[in-house]
Amino acid sequence: MIQPGGHSVHPFPGHPSDDTGRRGWEDGLKDGYAEGYLRGRSKSIVEKARPPLPFRQIRILYVSSGKGFPYSPIDEAVIETLKTLTASVVTTEVSQPIRELAAAHRPDLLLALDGMDLPVEQVDAVRALGIRTAIWLTDDPYYTDMTTKIAPHYDYVFTLERNCLDLYRSLGCRNVHYLPFAAYTGHYRPTLTRSAVRRQVSFIGSAYWNRVEFLRPLIGPLMEKGLMINGIWWDRLPEYTQYPDRIEIGKWMGPVETAEVYSGTKIVINLHRSALDSSVNNNALQIGAISPNPRTFEISASSTLQLVDVREDLASFYKPGVEIETFANGDELIDKINFYLSHEKERQEIALRALERTFREHTYSHRLNELLGTIF
Known part of the structure; x- marks a missing residue:
């Protein structure tokens, strides 16, 4: 648009004139739209009327x-x-x-x-x-x-x-x-307005040895993708001193704070602890674990993409590739992080389907109704 006197102005206030500024403005607009879409769809799912459970x-x-x-x-x-x-x-x-x-x-x-x-x-x-x-x-x-x-x-x-x-x-x-446990929606639910937490990748949990051994070879590439870690015992990771602002040592995060971080993170990693770790377990029979941990449901209730290591019974609760994503090794984890950080629509749709499935089937109301129905 040309003003009288020959000065060029943009029709949208705040729109920059140089190419770099314009790209940044367009990226910000795109990011704001995506954030608004996610929060709006999440609100619709959370507030959806559902049939009451028996009293x-x-x-x-x-x-x-x-x-x-x-x-x-x-x-x-x-x-x-x-x-x-x-x-x-x-x-x-x-x-x-x-x-x-x-x-x-x-x-x-x-x-x-x-x-x-x-x-x-x-x-x-x-x-x-x-x-x-x-x-x-x-x-x-x-x-x-x-x-x-x-x-x-x-x-x-x-x-x-x-x-x-x-x-x-x-x-x-x-x-x-x-x-199995479930998501308590009084604690775990998505942030319905623009989140104050802005993370790319998160892991929240204790540094059991199998987690340290799995993540250590990947820590450099994961940090490049914006990984942040919260939990106890992470001084077991020899590289933790290199990332003092990215690895929080020795803190149990409460459920509400955890849910806020989940909801404000694009990808949350869920890596199960080992059932065969004799240093912390009391499992002399060496019984393996095939069922998903409680965190599986809590992350899914927070409207974020979950990347979880494969467990045999996981597909009984969420459909891999549709409502949740899985990984079998470190290379697959990195590949899927790269893909979903650059494919926002695909990431959001999986997160929203997980949220819908969780509120429909995997809350404490559903589990306790099942328990009471079994006994009475």
Whole structure:
């Protein structure tokens, strides 16, 4: 556009005149549109009306893990969800007189999370009152040396590892069921306005040795792609001192903060811990893990692309290449990061399909409805 006097002006305020500035302006406009599209579609999915789950006129005595963080957010998720599905929820901890509480409240079910610090004598005493008992095991198969000793004391055993079903049945447990964790949408959900977090690639989790060994040969290329790491023990990675502003050492991130980082990251890496690491596990039977970890559902609930190492049972929950992406080795991880960082539309569509699937099928409401439907 030419003004009187021969001066050229652009029809859009703020549009730069030089080629470099124009490209930057156009890239910013494109990025802003993509961000707005993602947030708008996410909002639509999160706020979509869904059929209500059954409400049961039953009373629950819930025994929390007693382990504090990071188990306490799971306790919160279970307690708050049970309140929406049942008539009454009484909560207690493993250190309290469980038998006396059960006798006073006469619940229809005692439900324990984890249960490794709950004396089995207390569980036996509750069963002697004619009250049904159930345990949801949180860490299978990593601590089966302990869980095999407590599981037979419950009427119902729920495990988040499919490989452990036959183990508990072999011990005489009559009612053993596969029930993975899920996303608690009170914690894990996408940021619905422009995110304050702007990351390319994130990994959040503890530096178990298999993770250190996998990531160490890739750390240079991953850092070039913008990787940021948060979690404990990352001083195990010899190269961590080279990236003081990119690797946060020794911090447990709470669920809300974690969800904000997930939602503000283009690609989140999920690398499972090893079930065969004797330095941290108590798994003398060397039972392998084939089921997805809780982080699988939490990342998917945050409207971001998840790259997860392959586990046999993963496809039961998300369709690879459609709702989630997988990798089998380091080269494949790098290749897929390169692809999705340069293909924003494809990245967003997978993230949005994962969000939709999660809110439709993989929340704590879905899991606890399944648990209650199995027992009652």
